[in-house]
Amino acid sequence: MNIQTLPDMAIQNAPCHGALDWVGMGDIALPLILCGQPVQARVDIGVSLDDANTRGIHMSRLYLALGEELGNRPATLPALRQLLQRCLDSHEGLSRSASLVLRGELLLERTALVSALSGYKAYPFEIAVRLDPWGFHVELQAEVGYSSTCPCSAALSRQATQNAFAQHFAKRLASFEEVHEWLGSQAGMPATPHSQRSQAHLRVRLTGDELPLVELLDSAEAALGTALQTAVKRADEQAFAIANGHNLLFCEDAARRLDQALKALPWVEAHRLRVVHAESLHAHDAVACASWGWALGGQALMSGAP
Ligand SMILES: Nc1nc2c(ncn2[C@@H]2O[C@H](COP(=O)(O)OP(=O)(O)OP(=O)(O)O)[C@@H](O)[C@H]2O)c(=O)[nH]1
Known part of the structure; x- marks a missing residue:
């Protein structure tokens, strides 16, 4: 079977219709750079599904865009915006909004x-x-x-x-x-x-x-x-x-x-x-x-x- 014959369920008509606020993937592991340091992040990324009749979004497009735009790269606001724009572009006619939540821990040196x-x-x-x-x-x-x-x-x-x-x-x-x-003894600080x-x-x-x-x-x-x-x-x-x-x-x-x-x-x-x-x-x-x-x-x- 080649790519032409693989069934694509996402583009089929939905068996049950209705727009959805958010569809995507949760808890994706992603190494990135934040505030100049490497961070092992977890990411939720998704789009709205505003086309009530289309069955599903194209999750692989979001996943690949995430890795290409942010993987081991600085997570700046322009980079995040560009990533979300790419998610919308790849879901033209399906989605009007794209969102991302990125979680991690930043290590800071404190004296x-x-x-x-x-x-x-x-x-x-x-x-x-x-x-x-x-x-x-x-x-x-x-x-x-x-x-x-x-x-x-x-x-x-x-x-x-x-x-x-x-x-x-x-x-x-x-x-x-x-x-x-007396003040220096234990009796001097009873509580x-x-x-x-x-x-x-x-x-x-x-x-x-x-x-x-x-x-x-x-x-x-x-x-x-x-x-x-x-x-x-x-x-x-x-x-x-x-x-x-x-x-x-x-x-x-x-x-x-x-x-x-x-x-x-x-x-x-x-x-x-x-x-x-x-x-x-x-x-x-x-x-x-x-x-x-x-x-x-x-x-x-x-x-x-x-
Ligand atoms: N939409 C959707 N896809 C899912 C879900 N669970 C797993 N997937 C899988 O995500 C995979 C990638 O989906 P697509 O992005 O549509 O993959 P594709 O059709 O090969 O890629 P495109 O040609 O870019 O659309 C598919 O194999 C789906 O089965 C789900 O709940 N919803």
Whole structure:
């Protein structure tokens, strides 16, 4: 059997008619370059099937275009747009919109707070793009890990220290040396506030031709103040403890800070965010969400195959 005699089910009349929002492939493995580094990405790519009578799209055309346009190449916005245009061109008369979601992890080198050490942190990200009759739409999603120390727990711990101090010194006049020594003992810190490893999930709708993922991550970490560390010596750990002591955070505080930080970025058209504090006090999480301009910009881009 040669290519001429192979049956092509895709071009047949559909046994059951109707337009479809999205048809494509999910979770395609693809090596590519992002922000100058190699990334092992997973990609969902598809088109709308607006011709209600045609049975199927041509998946191989999308798959091959993806590999040819992005495989081991820089995933820039012009490259993503060109790929989606190619998907539409290869489905002329069938599809009016094409979209792609690209997921991976970006590794960034982060230096220690005090020592000259550094290490790598993995930042999960997602890039979602869509080309339709209304234009080219881009959303960028990223996750940032940080430490949050409970303000309530800190206040209660301070009160516990006061009570222990009052009990130990029982209203007598103690010398500086005596108090200094007591503060350095375990009795001088009878309670410790609870801290938690926390996550910020950021989704921004972009304007412009750039994919400023590193800038987004840096802005979020700067706003949060106590980003997770990589290489740590004792001097770094003490600096981190002090930074946490000066950066007490309810989940509401973290969400508000990020909301302000994202609004200040000139290339962010809209955002929505969710912070999750994995409480060590509770077996459940403390969660806060914020958004800005999101509803006005229409539907969120499709996050993966429906
Ligand atoms: N449309 C569609 N194709 C599917 C599906 N599952 C698997 N495929 C396969 O995807 C393969 C590639 O499809 P096409 O792009 O139409 O392949 P082709 O007809 O050789 O390529 P063209 O000549 O460019 O149309 C086919 O062998 C289909 O069977 C599905 O659910 N829908």
